[in-house]
Amino acid sequence: MSVMSIYFQLGLQHILAIDSYDHILFVIALCVAYPLRHWRQILLLVTAFTAGHSLTLALATFRLLEIDVNLIELLIPVTILLTSMANFIRKRRPGSGFYYYSKYLFAMVFGLIHGLGFSSYLVLLLNPDENLILPLASFNIGVEIGQIIIVVCFSFITWLVTIKSKIEHLYWCNFVSAGIACTAFWLIIKPVIQE
Numbered sequence: 001m002s003v004m005s006i007y008f009q010l011g012l013q014h015i016l017a018i019d020s021y022d023h024i025l026f027v028i029a030l031c032v033a034y035p036l037r038h039w040r041q042i043l044l045l046v047t048a049f050t051a052g053h054s055l056t057l058a059l060a061t062f063r064l065l066e067i068d069v070n071l072i073e074l075l076i077p078v079t080i081l082l083t084s085m086a087n088f089i090r091k092r093r094p095g096s097g098f099y100y101y102s103k104y105l106f107a108m109v110f111g112l113i114h115g116l117g118f119s120s121y122l123v124l125l126l127n128p129d130e131n132l133i134l135p136l137a138s139f140n141i142g143v144e145i146g147q148i149i150i151v152v153c154f155s156f157i158t159w160l161v162t163i164k165s166k167i168e169h170l171y172w173c174n175f176v177s178a179g180i181a182c183t184a185f186w187l188i189i190k191p192v193i194q195e
Contacts, residue, residue, distance in 0.1 A: 011143040
């Protein structure tokens, strides 16, 4: 099996693994705010998120950026909580101006944080003395394909709920966002409770 294939599979498995549910929740929190007819915005948000996490994943893999793992483990659920809470207060129609573009900026910034979470996993696998570009690119592609799988699966569920079952999208968005917010809040306080 080639290096590219190995790291592609690792990236795919990492994003789709049940113990990576924090990343899955973040992608769903990004997607649920938009009805399926706004699929372009969904793709742009996920792409902004990917750009952010790819950058910090590269910086951390090349040992150009080091941040305390415990801080990242706290910040990841904070990004999930903020994203899900934003779904309750955002404008219900796409518009223009700062608000319209700020969501892409926040997706990218939050992607930077999630990339550091990915890097703590990937750095353990890589040998810093070898060429890291191919493994890093392959891992990133695997993560991106995994995110697209999540978006497609969740979009199908959204279609079943909002189109087939005729449940208003706003109710679906609020229901999913509330569940994600509660989970993220639990992830934030869980380390404190366990001490």
